Amino acid sequence: MRLMLFGDLPGIPQLLEHLPREQVVGVVAASIRPQYHADLKRIAVQIGVPLLIQPRVDDAGYAEFRDAVASLSPDLIWVNSYSMIVRDDVMCLARLGGINIHAALLPKYRGCNPIQWAIINGERYAGVTLHEMTPGLDEGPIIDQRTVPVLLEDTWLTVRDRVKTATDDLIRSNLQNVLSGQWSKANQDDARASYGRRRTKEDGEFSWHDSVLSICNKIRALLPPLPPAYYLSEQGERIEQRRFMTPMAISGQKYGSTGGRALAGMRVRLRPPQANDVGLIEEWKLHPEAILVGSPFASLSRCSEEAMQHLLEAQTDAVIFVIENLSSLAVLGAVMLGEINWHHRHAEMYVFTRAQFQHDLDVRSDAVELLCAFGLRELELNSITTHLPLDQEGMVKALVRTGFEESAVLRRAAGLSGGWCDIVQLRLAQVGERP
Numbered sequence: 001m002r003l004m005l006f007g008d009l010p011g012i013p014q015l016l017e018h019l020p021r022e023q024v025v026g027v028v029a030a031s032i033r034p035q036y037h038a039d040l041k042r043i044a045v046q047i048g049v050p051l052l053i054q055p056r057v058d059d060a061g062y063a064e065f066r067d068a069v070a071s072l073s074p075d076l077i078w079v080n081s082y083s084m085i086v087r088d089d090v091m092c093l094a095r096l097g098g099i100n101i102h103a104a105l106l107p108k109y110r111g112c113n114p115i116q117w118a119i120i121n122g123e124r125y126a127g128v129t130l131h132e133m134t135p136g137l138d139e140g141p142i143i144d145q146r147t148v149p150v151l152l153e154d155t156w157l158t159v160r161d162r163v164k165t166a167t168d169d170l171i172r173s174n175l176q177n178v179l180s181g182q183w184s185k186a187n188q189d190d191a192r193a194s195y196g197r198r199r200t201k202e203d204g205e206f207s208w209h210d211s212v213l214s215i216c217n218k219i220r221a222l223l224p225p226l227p228p229a230y231y232l233s234e235q236g237e238r239i240e241q242r243r244f245m246t247p248m249a250i251s252g253q254k255y256g257s258t259g260g261r262a263l264a265g266m267r268v269r270l271r272p273p274q275a276n277d278v279g280l281i282e283e284w285k286l287h288p289e290a291i292l293v294g295s296p297f298a299s300l301s302r303c304s305e306e307a308m309q310h311l312l313e314a315q316t317d318a319v320i321f322v323i324e325n326l327s328s329l330a331v332l333g334a335v336m337l338g339e340i341n342w343h344h345r346h347a348e349m350y351v352f353t354r355a356q357f358q359h360d361l362d363v364r365s366d367a368v369e370l371l372c373a374f375g376l377r378e379l380e381l382n383s384i385t386t387h388l389p390l391d392q393e394g395m396v397k398a399l400v401r402t403g404f405e406e407s408a409v410l411r412r413a414a415g416l417s418g419g420w421c422d423i424v425q426l427r428l429a430q431v432g433e434r435p
Contacts, residue, residue, distance in 0.1 A: 001179045004028065004074035004094065006054070008036040011081025011101075012043060014164070018171045021047045023179070025072045028052045030084040031059075054084055069093050076181070079133065080167075088135045096181050098133035101170070103163050105145060106131060107193035110138035115156050115163065117196040119221035122213065122380070124343055126150050126159050128167045130174055132185060137195070141185035143178075146170050152342040153316045155220040155244055201227040208259035212250050212319075212378040219245050247340075247379060248312055248319045254378075255321075263321065263374060265366040268332060270321035270374070273312060275305040277322060280334060284352045317342075319379065323353065323367045332357045335371045337379065345382035347375055365398040372402065372428055383429040389414070390422040404428045 005015055006028040016024070027044045029037055031053050044051035052068050055061045070093045077098035079086060091098050104114035105127040118126045127147040132140035146166035150159055177183040204222050206215050206229055218229045219241045230240045245253075252272035255261050263270040273280075312320075318338040324331055333353035340347040349371065357363050375381045388395055390409060400406070404426040412420040 001181065002073060002075040004069065004072060004077045006077060006079040006082045006086060006098075008033050008081050008083065009039055010164070011079075012040060014167065015078060015080050015171070016043070016047070017168070018175055019078075020179075024049055025074055026050050026052060026069070028054055028069070030082060031055045033083050054086075054090075056084075057087060066090055066093070076178070077133070078178075085137070086133060091133060099143065099178065099183075100131055100133050100138070100140070101167060102129045102131065102138050103127075103160075103167075104129060104138075105147060106138055106142060107188040107190065109194055109196050111195045112198035113196050115159050116199060116221045116226070119150060119154070119156055119159065120214075120217050122217055123150055126163060128163050128170055130170055131188075139188060139190075139193075141187050143183050143185050144170055144174050152216075152247075152340075153244075155223050156226070157223065204229040206231055208254050208261060211380060212247050212254060213380045215250050215254070216245065216247050219250075246314065246316050248315050251319050251321075251374075251378070252312065263370050264326060265370050267326055267362055267366045268323050268370070269326050270335065270367065270370050271324055273308075273320050273322050273334070275309040275312070277331075277334075278305055278308050280322065280331060281308065283354060284334060316340075319374075321371065321374075323363065332360075332363055333367070335367050337371065337375050337381075337384065340379070340381075345380060347379070347381055347384050349375075349384050349386040351386070359394075361394050361398050364395060365402065368399065369402050376428075376430060381430075383427055385425060385427045387413075387423050387425050389416065390424045396424055396426070399426050399428075402428075 001023050002025045003019060003023050004026045005012055005024060007015065008030065012027060024047060026049050027040060029040045029051060037053065041051050050072070052065060054065055066089060069090055074094040076096045077086065077091060077094045079098060079100040081101070086098060102114065103126070104110070104118065105125065106129040109117050115126055125147050127145055129145045130143040131138070132143065134140040146169060148159070148162040148166050174183060204218065204227055206218050208231065222229045223244065224242055228240045228242050230238045233239055253259050255263055255270070256272050317340045318336055320334060320336045322331055323333045323335060331354070333351070335352070336350045337347040338350055349368070351364055351368060353360065353364055372384055375384055385407070386399070386404070396406070406424055407427045408425040410423040410425065413423040414421055
């Protein structure tokens with residue numbers, strides 16, 4: 001088998017980790033990526049094959065390039081991480097045509113920047129596909145695929161590394177069939193196809209009107225060395241986001257001085273917690289219903305402003321707000337969406353009100369309504385559950401009025417006030433999910 005390799009860095013080195021080098025007859029680099037030419041030239045010299053540079057089809061040297069490919073008499077063209085289209089007039093020079101490695105789960109995300117588009121669009125999975133090449137862009141029959149998860153804490157860099165590992169496995173598993181020219185294949189389902197265009201710097205702009213989750217996805221999909229996500233200040237200055245930000249940190253900016261948004265109801269408003277709210281967190285931890293209330297700060301024996309600030313910036317599965325009186329701005333308590341499962345888009349809701357407001361159902365109901373609207377809209381959650389002592393009939397009825405439904409009663413599920421009590425589980429779902 002005479003193999004012609006088209007790619008850049010790290011595409012060509014990755015192929016050479018697996019292929020018999022004596023079967024490689026040439027390496028091709030893209031003219032539009034000159035930054036890779038010197039390294040690819042060194043690789044070609046090391047394995048004793050020529051390096052060809054593919055020009056644009058309308059360049060004077062294109063015919064000469066095509067003739068150079070023909071002179072090497074390849075049996076198969078293998079493409080990995082390549083930034084130009086290999087036209088049919090070159091593909092037909094190889095006896096078996098060409099195969100390509102594409103970092104997406106085809107037929108979704110054909111084209112450019114597939115990992116970035118998958119993260120931006122909130123996909124739960126990414127992957128890599130080995131497929132035959134046709135005149136259409138990433139449209140050829142699929143030989144094999146590998147799937148990898150995309151987690152909320154991932155950036156495009158960690159997903160890329162995961163895809164690279166999956167690509168190595170994909171190459172190893174299919175190598176013998178490829179080298180024998182006897183691979184199996186299946187046509188793509190064009191009805192499920194989507195295409196990604198090549199991104200520009202301007203595509204990284206977001207607005208504080210966007211949901212918290214969509215802002216989070218754009219930031220983590222475009223971290224440096226890519227042109228990063230950014231927003232425009234009131235003065236029109238481009239403010240770049242050059243590090244990963246959790247939904248909690250983004251909420252703090254959106255509903256703080258940066259974004260200028262507000263979560264306000266009839267009686268209370270919700271504001272992002274600050275490092276100096278440690279006293280409130282200590283009250284929360286010591287509350288008799290702490291087993292139900294929960295807190296991402298529970299692992300701290302005592303909160304410090306530094307530790308709290310770190311957790312506010314690092315917590316990926318919770319978003320917390322402080323409840324304030326709308327007129328006096330007195331701190332009444334806190335609410336949290338915690339244990340967020342980003343795959344299933346589910347969260348547990350916790351409500352804590354200070355002792356003097358514990359029985360003020362209007363305050364609690366107002367805070368709950370604001371928090372749930374935030375969770376469904378800003379975090380794009382599918383459902384929210386909460387657990388309350390069954391004897392809190394007033395609060396249970398208040399939650400039912402806001403759209404919660406009783407889904408279960410857990411007998412003797414919590415030890416409170418020196419005894420065991422029954423717990424009621426309530427669930428709120430997106431409108432489309434309700435019966």
